[in-house]
Amino acid sequence: MSAAVTTVVCGGCHGLTFVQRPCDCRDGDGERVDYTGLTLPTREHRRPWAGCRQCRGVGTYSQPCVDCGQVGRRRAQLVYTVANLDTGQVASVNVVPGAVEPLPTPDGRWWLPLGLTVTELADRVGVAAGALRVAGGPDLGDPLATAGVVLPRDWRPDLPTERRHQLEAAAIAAAGRPPWRVLLGQTSPPEPPDHARMLGRLCALADQLHLDVVIEARRSDATRTGLNWDVRFELPGGGVPANPSNWAALLDDALAAVTPDKAAAALTRAAPDTPAHFLHTDAVAARPAVGINGYLSAHDVDQLERRIIADVGRGLGAQAIWRNRHWWHVTLQPDQPEPTEVELPTGQIAHRLGDTLRRGWEPPVPQHRGDPIPTAACPRCPGGPGHDGGDDRPYCPDCRGTGQIRLGAVLTITDLRGRCLHRNWRPDDQTPPGAVVASYGTSGSPVVQLPTHYRVGPLAATFDVRPTDLTDIDGERVLDQHLRDGIVHVLAPATDPVTSYLAKATVGRPGARVIVRANDWDGPGLDDLARFVVGLGLGIEITAVDHRHNTGKPHLLQGESWSVRIVDPDQPIEPDPVPTSPGPAAAVASCLRSLASALDAVTPTDPEQPIRVPQQPTTTGPAPHPAGLIPRVRQLAAHYPGRLATIRLDPTGHRTALTE
Numbered sequence: 001m002s003a004a005v006t007t008v009v010c011g012g013c014h015g016l017t018f019v020q021r022p023c024d025c026r027d028g029d030g031e032r033v034d035y036t037g038l039t040l041p042t043r044e045h046r047r048p049w050a051g052c053r054q055c056r057g058v059g060t061y062s063q064p065c066v067d068c069g070q071v072g073r074r075r076a077q078l079v080y081t082v083a084n085l086d087t088g089q090v091a092s093v094n095v096v097p098g099a100v101e102p103l104p105t106p107d108g109r110w111w112l113p114l115g116l117t118v119t120e121l122a123d124r125v126g127v128a129a130g131a132l133r134v135a136g137g138p139d140l141g142d143p144l145a146t147a148g149v150v151l152p153r154d155w156r157p158d159l160p161t162e163r164r165h166q167l168e169a170a171a172i173a174a175a176g177r178p179p180w181r182v183l184l185g186q187t188s189p190p191e192p193p194d195h196a197r198m199l200g201r202l203c204a205l206a207d208q209l210h211l212d213v214v215i216e217a218r219r220s221d222a223t224r225t226g227l228n229w230d231v232r233f234e235l236p237g238g239g240v241p242a243n244p245s246n247w248a249a250l251l252d253d254a255l256a257a258v259t260p261d262k263a264a265a266a267l268t269r270a271a272p273d274t275p276a277h278f279l280h281t282d283a284v285a286a287r288p289a290v291g292i293n294g295y296l297s298a299h300d301v302d303q304l305e306r307r308i309i310a311d312v313g314r315g316l317g318a319q320a321i322w323r324n325r326h327w328w329h330v331t332l333q334p335d336q337p338e339p340t341e342v343e344l345p346t347g348q349i350a351h352r353l354g355d356t357l358r359r360g361w362e363p364p365v366p367q368h369r370g371d372p373i374p375t376a377a378c379p380r381c382p383g384g385p386g387h388d389g390g391d392d393r394p395y396c397p398d399c400r401g402t403g404q405i406r407l408g409a410v411l412t413i414t415d416l417r418g419r420c421l422h423r424n425w426r427p428d429d430q431t432p433p434g435a436v437v438a439s440y441g442t443s444g445s446p447v448v449q450l451p452t453h454y455r456v457g458p459l460a461a462t463f464d465v466r467p468t469d470l471t472d473i474d475g476e477r478v479l480d481q482h483l484r485d486g487i488v489h490v491l492a493p494a495t496d497p498v499t500s501y502l503a504k505a506t507v508g509r510p511g512a513r514v515i516v517r518a519n520d521w522d523g524p525g526l527d528d529l530a531r532f533v534v535g536l537g538l539g540i541e542i543t544a545v546d547h548r549h550n551t552g553k554p555h556l557l558q559g560e561s562w563s564v565r566i567v568d569p570d571q572p573i574e575p576d577p578v579p580t581s582p583g584p585a586a587a588v589a590s591c592l593r594s595l596a597s598a599l600d601a602v603t604p605t606d607p608e609q610p611i612r613v614p615q616q617p618t619t620t621g622p623a624p625h626p627a628g629l630i631p632r633v634r635q636l637a638a639h640y641p642g643r644l645a646t647i648r649l650d651p652t653g654h655r656t657a658l659t660e
Contacts, residue, residue, distance in 0.1 A: 005610040006076040006097060006165075008173045012067035019065050023048055023055035025346040033350040053347040067177070068607070075607040076169035079180045080114060080147065081536065081614060082121040082132065085524050086187040088531035089125035090616035093117050095149070095172060097165035102151060110155050112168070114147040118183065127185025135182035135595045143183055149175045180603050180611050182536070182595075195255040199299045202231070202263055203322050208420040209412055209515070210283055210368040211267070212236050215251070216244065217308050218317035218332065218357075227312065229254040232266035235511040236323060236366045238274040240332060240357045241266075251305045260416040264517070265474040270510035272400040276373040277511075278424045279410055283368035314360075321363050328363035370424070373408040373512050398507060406506040407499060411456065413470075413516045415463050425505070425514075427498050429453055447555040448497040450486035456516060457484035463518035468559065468582035473515040476593060478586050483514070487554045521585035526564065526629045529588055530649050535616035538602055539569035539650030542587075542629060543576045544637040546645075560637065562587035566598040569650035573657050577644070584630050 009015045026046045027033050048059035055061040064070045078095040093099075095114065102110040122129040132143055155167045199213075206213045212234045220228040228247040231254045246262065248254035304320050307329055311318030317332035335356040342350045378399040399405055409425040437446045452458060456479060457467035470479040482488065488501040506512040524532070526542065533540040543563040550556040563579030564587040581587035591598070603611060629647065636656065637645040646657040 005608065006169045007073045007607045008076055008169050010065060010068035010072055010074050011170070011174055013065035013072065015072040017065055017068070017070040017072045018062045020060045021063050023052060023059055023061050023346065024344060025049040025052040025055060025348060026059065028348050028350070031348055033344065033348045035350060035352045049346065049348065051347060054345050069605055071605070071607055073607045074173035075176060075179060075611070076173045077179060077611055078149070078172050078176050079611045079613055080118055080121065081180070081182045082118060082125055082127065083135075083182060083184055083532055083535065084125040084127050084187060085184055085528065085532060087126065088528065088535050088616065090532070090535040090614050091121040091124040092613045092615055093121060094613040097168040097172065098161075102155070102157070102168075105150070109153060110151045110157075112149040112151065112171075114149070115144040118144055118147050122183075122185060125185070126187055128189040129185075131189035132183040132185045135184050135599060143181075178596075178600055178603070180599060182599055193256045195252060195301050196299055198255055198258065199231075199301060202233070202258070202260065203299065203325075205260055205414075205416060206233060206322055207325060208418075209233070209414055210236075210279060210366065210422070212366075213263070213322035215254075215304060215308060215320040216317060216332075217251070217312050217319075219312065220247075225249045227309070231255060231258045231263065233263045234321075235267060235270050235274050235513060236369070237277075238270045238510065240319075240359060241269060241271075242356055244269075251301070251308075255301070261475055264416065264515075267510070267513075267515060268472065268474050272508065272510055273402045273404075274510040276375075276406055276408075276506075276513075277410075278370035278373055278408060278426070279422055280368050280370040283370070284422045284424055316357060319359065323363050324367050330363065331360035332357040333360050334358075373406055373410075375404040376407055378403050378405050398503070400508055405503040406512040407502060409502050409506050409509075409512045409514050411514045411516070413456070413459055413463065413518050414473075415518050417519075419463060419518075421459060421462060423453070425454060425502060427496070427502065446490050447553075448488050448490055449554060450488065450498060450501055452486070454498070454501060455484065455486035456514075457486075460518060465518050465520055466583070468586065469518065469520060471517045471519075471586075473517050475517055475519070475589075478582055479516055481558065481582070485554055485558075489555055521589055523589060523592060526584050526588055527627055529564070529591065530629060533566055534649055534651055535614060537569070537612045537614045537651055539567045539571075539648055541565045541567050541573065541575065541646055541648045542584075542633050543579050543644055543646045544584075544633045545579060545643065546634075546637040546641040548638075548641045559583075560634070562633075564588055564591040566591065566595070566602065567648070567650075568602045569652065573646065573648045573655055575644045575646040575657055575659050579644070584633075 013019050025048050028049065030049055031051065048055060048057055050057040068074050076097060079092055080095065081090060081092040083090045093114070095112065100112040100114065100117065103113050105111050118132070119129040122132060129144060134143055149171050151171045152167045155164060157164075202213050214232055214234045216230045217227045220226060227249070229249070229251045230244040230246050232244065232246070244266065246254070246257065248257060304327065308318045308320055311329055311331050315331035315333045319330050319332065321328045321330065335358045339351045342352060344350050378396060380398050381396045381403055407427055411423040411425055412420065414420045436449050440446055456470060460467045460470055467484045468478065470484065471477060472479065483505060486501070488497050488504070490497055490500065505514055530540050541564070545561045547557045547559060547561065550558055559582060561579040562581045562584050563576035564584070565576055567574075579587070581590055633645060633647050636647070640658055644659045646659070648655045648657070
């Protein structure tokens with residue numbers, strides 16, 4: 001790490017640490033803001049509202065500058081790091097003024113080309129540059145395409161060295177968000193995607209899971225093609241989502257980016273009031289996996305694309321929906337709800353039209369659909385549906401604003417690879433009959449364990465995984481312990497335990513579908529993650545708690561709780577006070593999902609302090625750390641049950657800590 005770093009005045013706030021923003025009160029006419037389609041003059045030419053709570057009638061208001069973090073200066077340093085997750089090797093380039101030779105661009109400007117430099121780093125650590133991905137960030141395509149810094153127009157190679165470096169410093173500082181960019185790769189890159197094969201796999205899985213596959217295109221002025229494409233799973237009968245999270249300019253790009261995991265993650269964003277039905281008896285029966293190869297000839301991607309594009313011309317978008325082993329084509333038309341009134345931070349009342357879309361027609365009812373799942377009024381919400389925080393009424397966690405609770409559910413467990421299991425959960429399905437009072441809570445109310453039929457944990461063995469490997473379908477949240485063990489806390493004497501259990505199990509699950517993923521963790525192990533983190537020059541803290549004292553008290557945490565966090569090695573050891581993962585694999589997965597924010601947290605905020613430029617192996621290499629971290633941490637936690645047992649590893653070595 002260099003001893004000093006160049007800083008420049010922040011271009012966003014010009015060193016003031018804050019910026020002036022035009023106030024939103026100019027959007028309206030006094031106390032009223034009408035967003036329902038009226039043509040109004042531009043904001044700059046309208047007078048501010050004198051009663052505005054945000055700008056006090058001035059027309060502008062101050063905001064902290066996010067570009068510099070209210071410092072007023074920015075660091076003229078950009079670090080690219082490429083890491084091999086399989087071997088732990090790390091290589092970096094330090095982009096500072098004068099470090100990279102500028103090259104001309106076709107439009108006559110100059111830029112710092114970093115794509116070739118990143119490719120060289122990838123070669124040094126033994127990964128394929130074309131398969132790099134941003135650490136913890138969204139999948140936004142090839143990161144090499146954006147690896148570069150465009151210089152100011154007045155930069156020329158014949159300028160004095162000091163002036164050239166000043167201009168380069170300004171450009172590097174402006175491009176430095178985030179200033180440390182870590183790209184991950186593996187020794188064996190994945191095979192290039194086969195679009196037809198992936199689409200066939202999604203359709204096969206949808207048939208198994210009793211879901212729809214949706215290929216959607218919407219009009220957009222933000223892409224060169226004028227369309228946004230998305231490929232996802234959907235629950236039959238649900239509405240058109242307002243904002244799908246994954247967009248691509250081309251169908252080929254959407255199919256290249258989609259995986260069964262990403263397609264399934266869209267299910268968690270469905271509307272909470274999606275219609276709920278039990279599965280038909282035939283649909284619940286176990287059946288062998290549907291072969292993928294049998295679907296390949298049934299899907300002509302080019303033909304689907306042409307038909308969808310043609311349908312877009314008759315509306316604002318179009319969908320191809322795979323249901324009942326057939327493609328159905330529908331247009332997307334604007335929905336016309338009544339205008340809604342919303343109070344803005346300015347104190348004005350805004351009138352809006354919903355930006356929702358509806359299908360031009362609905363495809364036939366799914367063949368797997370059974371009886372509707374009964375509902376009951378939410379006992380905590382006498383005001384009825386719509387209690388989402390408006391009208392001074394608190395948001396209800398029991399029904400998520402629907403005003404109803406479900407009196408049944410459909411359990412689906414899948415490994416997204418070909419194995420699948422379904423169960424209808426009805427209130428009267430107690431086989432064998434009867435619930436067992438397992439213990440009593442701190443208030444003396446009974447804690448009931450329901451029959452095996454309602455427990456998800458015992459089904460994990462069917463998929464050759466442990467109960468703690470079960471997650472929600474998005475793969476991010478470990479399945480709640482109460483669902484794994486069929487535990488319900490009966491708070492009122494007259495409450496039926498099964499009804500309470502089903503109501504809680506379906507909260508936040510659209511269509512009352514409890515869709516569970518059963519997969520072993522196929523990412524890096526804890527030892528591999530630790531080697532990678534120490535190679536970055538950072539620290540890693542592994543915390544575990546052994547809950548053996550809770551045995552016989554099923555309403556309390558059972559087994560173990562784990563946490564894995566990336567920390568600043570210069571900070572004192574501080575165990576995670578609330579480890580939430582039931583095992584080390586889930587803790588590693590959670591750590592990798594939050595990798596981007598963790599790297600941001602350990603990046604120095606002081607612009608005078610340079611960013612690390614890690615190289616691994618270096619001449620000395622990091623301090624050795626012990627292998628077999630999981631048994632070491634587990635042994636320490638078992639020796640002190642109920643306490644936070646932590647091991648910290650960083651480039652200086654390793655330490656342990658025990659806290660209550």
